[in-house]
Amino acid sequence: RKEVEQDPGPFNVPEGATVAFNCTYSNSASQSFFWYRQDCRKEPKLLMSVYSSGNEDGRFTAQLNRASQYISLLIRDSKLSDSATYLCVVSRYSTLTFGKGTMLLVSP
Amino acid sequence: DGGITQSPKYLFRKEGQNVTLSCEQNLNHDAMYWYRQDPGQGLRLIYYSQIVNDFQKGDIAEGYSVSREKKESFPLTVTSAQKNPTAFYLCASSAWTEINQPQHFGDGTRLSIL
Numbered sequence: 001r002k003e004v005e006q007d008p009g010p011f012n013v014p015e016g017a018t019v020a021f022n023c024t025y026s027n028s029a030s031q032s033f034f035w036y037r038q039d040c041r042k043e044p045k046l047l048m049s050v051y052s053s054g055n056e057d058g059r060f061t062a063q064l065n066r067a068s069q070y071i072s073l074l075i076r077d078s079k080l081s082d083s084a085t086y087l088c089v090v091s092r093y094s095t096l097t098f099g100k101g102t103m104l105l106v107s108p
Numbered sequence: 109d110g111g112i113t114q115s116p117k118y119l120f121r122k123e124g125q126n127v128t129l130s131c132e133q134n135l136n137h138d139a140m141y142w143y144r145q146d147p148g149q150g151l152r153l154i155y156y157s158q159i160v161n162d163f164q165k166g167d168i169a170e171g172y173s174v175s176r177e178k179k180e181s182f183p184l185t186v187t188s189a190q191k192n193p194t195a196f197y198l199c200a201s202s203a204w205t206e207i208n209q210p211q212h213f214g215d216g217t218r219l220s221i222l
Contacts, residue, residue, distance in 0.1 A: 004150070008148075032210075034210050041196075042215065042216075043198055043213040043214060043215050043216050044151070044198070044213055045213070046210045046211075046212065049210060087150070087151075094139060094158075094202060094204065094209065095141075095153060095156065095166075096141075096151075096153075096211055098150040098151040099150055100148070100149060100150040101150065
């Protein structure tokens with residue numbers, strides 16, 4: 001089983017749609033969890049940390065289920081500018097393990 | 109303006125040549141990291157350093173070397189022993205004072221073989 005697994009997509013959605021990405025991780029000792037966004041040929045940028053109680057940042061909601069080793073990201077009211085690859089990232093003792101990413105394409 | 113600066117943006121390596129990628133940060137972060145990204149792949153950790161004059165191998169350290177003589181700087185040398193160096197190289201840093209801080213990235217160096 002890969003350490004961090006994501007559906008590569010692409011997810012093609014119209015503007016205004018709600019889209020959800022899932023991610024599973026294999027190491028039950030993982031300590032922290034993040035979603036990063038990566039635009040084509042650019043560096044990853046931190047989108048949000050993921051907390052056990054779930055957390056929201058504007059149109060973005062992240063959830064963590066430690067028992068199932070599962071992380072999710074929900075994007076509401078998709079914008080064209082949300083088109084990017086979303087990386088699920090798991091941390092243990094400050095070394096990060098990256099998923100390969102899920103590509104999102106938002107169309108007019 | 110605080111951040112992480114990588115240079116050069118593009119680099120070409122000749123056969124048998126060593127090349128060095130620069131990474132400088134002015135965020136006063138303790139920890140610095142080097143990753144490699146291949147097309148369609150996730151980031152893979154090459155080396156990381158938590159304090160000055162100390163560094164550890166990541167998952168794919170063979171053919172690479174690093175130094176950490178200053179807190180602000182963590183250069184990566186791609187040696188001739190690295191037979192497939194063409195990739196996107198990303199440097200990152202994080203505050204080490206608390207564990208599991210997110211990492212912040214420079215804008216990367218694209219390395220190709222001539």
